Amino acid sequence: EPEVTQTPSHQVTQMGQEVILRCVPISNHLYFYWYRQILGQKVEFLVSFYNNEISEKSEIFDDQFSVERPDGSNFTLKIRSTKLEDSAMYFCASTGDRNTGELFFGEGSRLTVL
Amino acid sequence: GENVEQHPSTLSVQEGDSAVIKCTYSDSASNYFPWYKQELGKRPQLIIDIRSNVGEKKDQRIAVTLNKTAKHFSLHITETQPEDSAVYFCSLPQAGTALIFGKGTTLSVSS
Numbered sequence: 202e203p204e205v206t207q208t209p210s211h212q213v214t215q216m217g218q219e220v221i222l223r224c225v226p227i228s229n230h231l232y233f234y235w236y237r238q239i240l241g242q243k244v245e246f247l248v249s250f251y252n253n254e255i256s257e258k259s260e261i262f263d264d265q266f267s268v269e270r271p272d273g274s275n276f277t278l279k280i281r282s283t284k285l286e287d288s289a290m291y292f293c294a295s296t297g298d299r300n301t302g303e304l305f306f307g308e309g310s311r312l313t314v315l
Numbered sequence: 316g317e318n319v320e321q322h323p324s325t326l327s328v329q330e331g332d333s334a335v336i337k338c339t340y341s342d343s344a345s346n347y348f349p350w351y352k353q354e355l356g357k358r359p360q361l362i363i364d365i366r367s368n369v370g371e372k373k374d375q376r377i378a379v380t381l382n383k384t385a386k387h388f389s390l391h392i393t394e395t396q397p398e399d400s401a402v403y404f405c406s407l408p409q410a411g412t413a414l415i416f417g418k419g420t421t422l423s424v425s426s
Contacts, residue, residue: 234413242418242419243404243416243417243418243419244351244353244359244404244416244419245416246409246413246414246415246416249413257409257413292358292359303349303361303364304349304351304359304361304414306358306359306360307358308357308358309358
C-alpha cells in the first residue's frame with residue numbers, strides 16, 4: 202500500500218540552526234501539507250501546497266518557515282533559524298481530493314531544538 | 316477562521332462500555348467531518364468520516380453522527396476494547412482545503 206514517507210525520523214539541532222525536513226507524498230496525490238504536533242498537544246496545521254505554490258498557511262507558518270517541491274517527488278519544510286519552541290513532531294500529509302478526501306500522514310519527523 | 320471544540324479531553328471506560336466524543340464547530344458551510352485516531356507514538360489515521368448529506372454513518376463498532384442544525388458531530392465507539400485506547404481527533408476543512416483538528420480526546424479502555 203502506498204504511503205507518505207518522511208526523513209529524518211528524528212533530528213536534534215542547536216537553536217539558530219537551519220533544519221530541512223523531507224517528505225515523499227503518495228505519488229498520484231496533488232495536495233500536500235505540513236502539520237506540527239507539540240508533545241501531548243493537538244495536530245496543528247502549518248501549510249498546504251498545490252500546483253507548486255502555497256495555497257494556505259497558518260499563523261504559525263511565519264517567515265522562518267518555507268516549503269519547496271524541488272523535484273517531482275520530494276516536498277520539504279525548511280526552518281531557517283530554529284527556536285526552542287520549534288521542538289515538535291512534524292507530520293507531512295497528502296491527499297488526492299482536497300475537499301473530501303482522506304489525509305494520509307507520514308510517520309513524522311521529531312525535531313528537538315537544544 | 317473555522318474553530319472546532321472537542322470534549323471531553325480524557326475519557327476512561329471499562330472494556331465493553333461505550334464511549335462518546337463530541338465536537339462542535341462554527342462554520343455552517345462545513346460539509347466534511349472526519350475522525351482520526353492516533354496511537355501512542357504513531358501517525359494520525361482516518362477511522363471514519365461523514366459528509367453533510369447524511370446524519371449517521373456506521374462501520375462495525377464505530378459510528379459518527381452529525382447534527383448540522385446544532386453544528387456538532389460525535390464519535391461513538393461501542394463494545395470498547397483495550398486496543399481502542401488512543402487519542403481521537405475530530406477535524407474538518409477550514410475555509411480553504413486544509414483540515415483543522417480538535418484538541419483531541421485521550422481514550423483509555425481498561426480490561
